[in-house]
Amino acid sequence: MSSTSLTLLFFVGSVVVSLASGCSSPYQQVGGWCIFVNVSISQNGPAPLINSWFEARELCQASQGDLVSFDDETKLHAVSEHINLNEESIGGWRYWVGAHGSNRQWQWVNNRSVNLDSNIWLPGEPSVSATMQHGRLVPADTVHGRLYLVSVDDATGFATGYICERQ
Template sequence: MMGVNILRALAVVASLLPAVLAARCGPEYFPVGGTCVKVVPTSLTWSDARARCQAEDPPADLFKITPEKILEDLSQFINTHYPEETGDRYSYWVGGHGANQDWRWVDGSKLSIKSNIWLPDEPSQNQRGFTRLAPASAVHGRRYLVYADDRTIASGFICEH
C-alpha cells in the first residue's frame, strides 16, 4: 500500500515539474530538457550573439548541448515553436568554440569532437571557429553542430540561463 502512495506522489510531482520549470525560466524563455532557453531569430555573428545573451536580465549565455540527449529536445522545440525557421537555410549559434582538437563550451567544459552531435566529418583536424546548430535534412528535423568562423552570420542564436 505504501508503494502505491509513493508512486502516486511521484506522479503528482512529475506532472507539476514542467509548470515549475516554466515559472523559473521567466519571460521569453522556455523549459527544454531541464534548462531554460530563448531562441532568437536575429542574424548576428557568434560574438555579437553571445554579447546579446550576456546582456539579458538575468545574464545568460549561448546554449551548451550538455547532456547530448538535450539536442533531441531542442530540435523538437524549434520544430514546434519556430516552424517557419526550420528549413535547411536556418542555423543558430550555440556556445561552442575551439580550434583543431580543442573545442569547449562557453563555460569552459570540454566539447568532444568525437561526439555524435557534430555533423559527420566536422570539425576537421585544422578547423577553428564557433558552433552553429544546423539541420542535416529538412525531412527528419534533427540538428547537428557545424563550425563557422566569426565573420559568418547565422540566422539566429539560442541563449540559456
Template sequence: MERRSVLLLAAVVVVVALADSVAATCPSEQLLPYGACVKLINRVLTGDNRKNWEESNEICKTEGGQLISLDTPTKIEQFTAHVYGLGGDWSHYTHWVGARKTESGWRWLNGAELSLESNMWYPTNPEDNASATYAILAPYRDHQRFYIFSRKATDLSPVIACEIN
C-alpha cells in the first residue's frame, strides 16, 4: 500500500473508533443518528431559573460538552425528530444551541459557518441588530420543525441542548 493509502485507512479507523466510543458511553435515548450524544436540560423542570447563552454553555461544559452544533440541515432535522419523539413539552420550548455571531459572521462552536442564507434560520432572522449575537432554536407552530432565531446576550431560555463529548 502507498503511504497515503495507509494514512487514510488509519484516519478512518480512528474516526470509527471515536464514533464507537461515543455510542458506547451515550445512553441510547440521547444518541442521535449522526452520532452526537445530546443531553437536554430543562431548567423549568429542575426548578432553576432560565439561563442565558453563556451560562448555558458553561452548564454544558460541566456535563462534559458544549452547546450543540447543528451545522447541517440533516443534523437539525434529526435533532428536531429526537425532541418531538420525547413527547411532553420538550418540543414547545426554545433551546439554546451552539451558534453565535463573531467578527467573521455566524459560527457554530465546532467552527462551522452558519450562513445567513441558510434555510435553518427563521425567515425574518437573523435580526439585523448588533446586540443579537447568540442562536436559539424555537419551534414553529405545528409544523414539527425548529428554526434558528438570533437573540441578545441577556435573553433567557428554559432548555439547554448540550452535545456531550
C-alpha cells in the first residue's frame, strides 16, 4: 500500500470523528483543541517523507491550520494520549511541531514564547545553537506515557509525521 493511500485511509477515518466533534475535517477534537496528526508510512514501515519543518508547516497551512503550539502543557498531554490511544495508525513516530528558535530564544508559530524550562522538553533540550532549529515531538519515555520536545537542526532534521492545529 502506498503512503498516499495510507494517509488517505486515516484521513477518511477522521472525517466521521471530525464532523461529530465540531472540528472541520481533517481535524479531530483532542482535549478541546482541533488537532490533525499525519504520519507518512511506506510499505516497509515509517519513511522520512516529511523532509523539513517548512514542508510540514506548508501542509498544515494548506489544511487551514498551522503546526501545533504546545504553549499549554495540558495540550501536550492530550495530544500524547490521543497518539498513544491510536498507536497502530499514528503512534511511535517523530512529529514536526510549531516550535522554532536559536540561541535559547524560541517561539511557537502563534508568536508566543516557548518556555525553555518547561517539562515539555526532553531533559538536556533544547540544544544551544546559533543556527535556526525547529521542534520535533518524539516518543522518549514510556513511563510517563507522553511525547517530548527536542530541537533539530534543519540540515539534519526529518520527521515521519507532523501535527497541525486549527484555531
